[in-house]
Amino acid sequence: MRKQIEVRQRLLAENERAAAELRDLFARNRMLVTNLISSPGSGKTTLLEATAAALGHDLRLGAVSGDIATERDADRLRRMGIPASQIITGGACHLDARLVTEHLANWDLAALDVLFIENVGNLVCPTSYDLGEDFKVALLSVTEGDDKPFKYPGIFARAAVTVITKIDLLPHVRFDMDAVRNQVRTLNPDTHILQLSCTTGEGVDSWCRLLLNLLDAKRDSMKEDRR
Amino acid sequence: MGMALTLYESCREEVAKHGPGRLEKVRVQIGELTGIEPELLKFAWQAVLEGGADAGCELSVDWRPAEQFCPACRSTKPRPDSSWIITCPDCESALQVQGGYELDLVEITFEPTAEGDKA
Numbered sequence A: 001m002r003k004q005i006e007v008r009q010r011l012l013a014e015n016e017r018a019a020a021e022l023r024d025l026f027a028r029n030r031m032l033v034t035n036l037i038s039s040p041g042s043g044k045t046t047l048l049e050a051t052a053a054a055l056g057h058d059l060r061l062g063a064v065s066g067d068i069a070t071e072r073d074a075d076r077l078r079r080m081g082i083p084a085s086q087i088i089t090g091g092a093c094h095l096d097a098r099l100v101t102e103h104l105a106n107w108d109l110a111a112l113d114v115l116f117i118e119n120v121g122n123l124v125c126p127t128s129y130d131l132g133e134d135f136k137v138a139l140l141s142v143t144e145g146d147d148k149p150f151k152y153p154g155i156f157a158r159a160a161v162t163v164i165t166k167i168d169l170l171p172h173v174r175f176d177m178d179a180v181r182n183q184v185r186t187l188n189p190d191t192h193i194l195q196l197s198c199t200t201g202e203g204v205d206s207w208c209r210l211l212l213n214l215l216d217a218k219r220d221s222m223k224e225d226r227r
Numbered sequence B: 001m002g003m004a005l006t007l008y009e010s011c012r013e014e015v016a017k018h019g020p021g022r023l024e025k026v027r028v029q030i031g032e033l034t035g036i037e038p039e040l041l042k043f044a045w046q047a048v049l050e051g052g053a054d055a056g057c058e059l060s061v062d063w064r065p066a067e068q069f070c071p072a073c074r075s076t077k078p079r080p081d082s083s084w085i086i087t088c089p090d091c092e093s094a095l096q097v098q099g100g101y102e103l104d105l106v107e108i109t110f111e112p113t114a115e116g117d118k119a
Helices: A013-028 A044-055 A072-079 A097-104 A153-158 A167-172 A177-187 A204-226 B002-017 B038-049
Strands: A003-010 A032-037 A061-067 A084-088 A114-118 A135-141 A161-165 A192-195 B021-031 B058-064 B067-070 B075-077 B096-098 B103-112
Touching: A003 A013, A003 B002, A013 A097, A032 A044, A032 A204, A044 A061, A044 A072, A044 A114, A044 A161, A044 A204, A061 A072, A061 A097, A072 A084, A084 A097, A135 A153, A153 A177, A161 A177, A177 A192, A192 A204, B002 B021, B002 B038, B002 B103, B021 B038, B038 B058
Parallel strands: A032 A114, A032 A135, A061 A084, A061 A114, A135 A161, A161 A192, B021 B058
Antiparallel strands: A003 B103, B021 B103, B067 B075, B067 B096
């Protein structure tokens, strides 16, 4: 006899459980964790290099980079003097919470203030996988075109911060900055939108300030929780 | 493809709770903002099932568009042709995006294949 059963279960329930454990782990270590998501080549690793150069003396930074293959990104970050390691997904187009948990088992998280999780270059799949981060950062370079937020609404609606990169190239490409800001605001009225160039350094200070503020805010809220 | 595999594992776990059985139909709901294309998911689903005991099991997808809600009017505004509206057509307030991240296994239908069914 045929049977029909109602299940009503989040498909990624397993990932969500693992992400909740990671979130507790990060809170116990009083660290800020961001999940950087963008298409390949929009400048995630370059932004982290610039961040390491600007904040590396004041904050203890660390990075894990997800990639389908190769150690290149982590190599670049280690050269900047921050602990970095590569999560090779072996084909998967996104990181999941279990992979990050296994990977961080060898890390001394208490020695970090901020951990950057650089996701696999992809604007779609990483959006659905919570990694226990405090917030997601969506990056969009001006060379990718000004229609991306509405084309990939999932990530822009979820990211607390949108960073528009490579603005030094604006004179050479057709990119309507106001249109992009409007699209992002439509999807996510509360998001922070930053514009920067890691080549000229313009705007990198605002990004660094935002990180410092968010780290302070997290630590302050934890103090209040304890009272 | 990964999602189809996760889905299949969840379905098998559910069936296993009720004893051995062959999957016949699976219903999921997928939100617009997950970026998952229903047709691609169905294609990947058949690829996952191919050659196994559950081959041919039908996957049906309930599509859940995101909604745009106006906090001033306290109502959801229609999105013509699934486009995004920049401000409320009635009062020009900024709109909130709601829903669209659904990614749920809703229901499965299976045929028990042995005696001693526990359910």
